[in-house]
Amino acid sequence: MGYDPANPMADRITDIGPPHYEQFLPPVCKKNFGKWVYHEITQPGVLMHKAESGDEAWTVRVGAARLISIELIREVCDIADAHCDGCVRFTTRNNIEFIVDSKDKVQPLLDDLAGRGNKFPVGGTGAGVTNIVHTQGWVHCHTPATDASGVVKAVMDELFDYFTSMKLPAQVRVALACCLNMCGAVHASDIAILGVHRKPPMIDHDAISGLCELPLAISACPLGAVKPAKATNAAGEEVKSVKVNNDRCMFCGNCYTMCPAMPLADPEGDGIAILVGGKVSNARSMPKFSKLVIPFLPNNTPRWPEVVDAVKNILETYANDARKYERLGEWAERIGWEKFFEKTGIPFTIKSVDDYRLAYDTWRTSTQFKFTSHIK
């Protein structure tokens, strides 16, 4: 039958939710559900989970772009059909996992993956860099301050060796969000790549009356920088509009989210900030927010060399200095943030000193500090 545009409500099905997960579990996972005893990463990208029954689930993890085509998904299905009884799963970090029920089946799977060019890199486990979680960027979003897929591709090309190996002190979670809305929630990542704006919104007086609810645009500003104002449109008419106190703007873009007549994107104004030292896990120390250490790097397309260098420098300084198990933020706290800046060679600027709400929590109210090169 199919959809009938003349009768759109005919035999309509709604509110059925997602299909039940159980039907998609690989047989070895279904059989041993809740009966797993331990696991081991036998080589980068290969995990073995042991069940009480003695069964083993062998998982091969491969990296993928977040933006993938149905052609690629069909190729993934071909691989899963050939090796994994037609089962496959995705991780929360956009990796793909192929699960088989015996060690013998791992090598043929690895060989198959290796024979498909660079489409299916095996890795992303243990003390390495796994896939970068990210947002849409210029591929599909209206508020970004940078691209997402391209920056991630450039950074992962440079960190590739850390994806396919496990030689870091601990796992390093890299994340990218293309604006402060942080659909990618980079606020608790070891290394966060964040798109930022640096110019206040322009006001399109010709369009604002038709596009925006002015009270919503005004209340959208957390710092009260947007005020009602009369303005003159291109036709010379006086219109109700808004004005922005540029001195109070922190470039969050929340006004643009509420009012399309207040665009703030700009080729020179927009770029990337780097934040580091966040973590989600409760292991050893409590979860931590990422902290801003580089306030701005330019959108130097197509490969963002400044961003790639900055991420690599932070990662390798940490790798050479941290203790086994220590996450990036735990290392920075142990050595002190003044040492973090000294060791990485990142210039400390006033922009890393918080002056937003709750800022005082981050100021040092102690005589305990280290005499680094910052003290002249």
Added chain:
Amino acid sequence: MPKHDTPLLDELEKGPWPSFVSDLKRQAETKPECWDILGQLELSYKDRITHWKHGGIVGVFGYGGGIVGRYSDVPKQFPGVAHFHTVRLAQPSGMYYATNKLRGICDLWEKYGSGMTNMHGSTGDAVLLGTTTENLEPLFYDLTHIENQDLGGSGSNLRTPSCCLGKSRCEWSCYDTQALCHHLTMHYQDEIHRPAFPYKFKFKFSGCPNDCVAAIARSDFAVIGTWKDDIRIDQAAVKGYVNGEFPSNGGAHSDKDWGAFDIQKEVIGLCPTECMWMEGDELKIDNSECTRCMHCINVMPRALRPGVEQGATICVGAKAPILDGAQFATMTIPFLEINADNEFEEVVEQIEKIWDWWMEVGKNRERVGETIQRVGLPTFLKIMEVEPIPQHVKEPRSNPYVFWQDEEVPGGFERDVREFRKRHAQ
């Protein structure tokens, strides 16, 4: 649609990491609108700015979420992406798929969309990127009728819940994350599809305090597995680690020589509560001091396991920085049994206490974590009917500004100043 020159994007076909540009080009052979994705993206790389317009409300009948409108600001140049709406599909819990299911979705997306996807989006949905308004209803019809597949959430509603893979392939999961996630997704279909909240609301379910779905950082209602009793110890396996028979941390550090395993330094010395010690070759744990951080279990997975009295800790109110700054979720209920037999009644009860209150007092576009900040944690704990306990805070307050209530002070707040003056002259 013709092919466009993409000299800047072509640079992203180099290097070892999988290239989304090469993938788009391959897809463009059968879905020529992908040439226009590449063309418009190339223009963004040249202009260093997005070429997508702001929003646009589109959807399917009866739903207020699940589709995100998207239009090009250069539609004449790139007609293939003039309309380019996003379709969010509710993902199966744990993100396992059968290939016939995936192929079915691919076939529909070949017929009705651009052929490009995100597997998956940040919240967890399988995301189909790029279709026209007129294709939405036919696509939705076929998704529901052929694939038994519904849309996810968007806007001020319950967003598509997501979970870690839980008991399906992890020895640490303290409750069945997939069962709870699926149950609540089905139970709250109306809240997912028909926005009625002040702002978005997210559920995330992690099986243990390692929190692989970042529930504590990213969800308004975080359910994180934990246990009450003693860490299970296999002393023979402890000896195995000490003797170097098993790799530390499940083999996670095997590409660098960190020296021989040292249980004192790597486990006992890194325990945040210093509640472990060796007696001879036996590992001892004072479990009453343990905060269940998972470090020792992570390092010696064959020797140590979470206890058997399992459940979850409920934390409320995480969000990214917009607007008042990032928040982690605040520990609200230390331990809740997660019981499928009564359809997770206790969890549902907690969720609805929050919603009943937040839907009344929450301001437009105020996440529940911000509402809690605005009214204060003491008020929120009263709403939740939770006794305040030291576990709710990292430390007691350091200011004395207590909001005493009238009924707490003998005689109450009402006093007669003239009576006062009889004893205390002005």
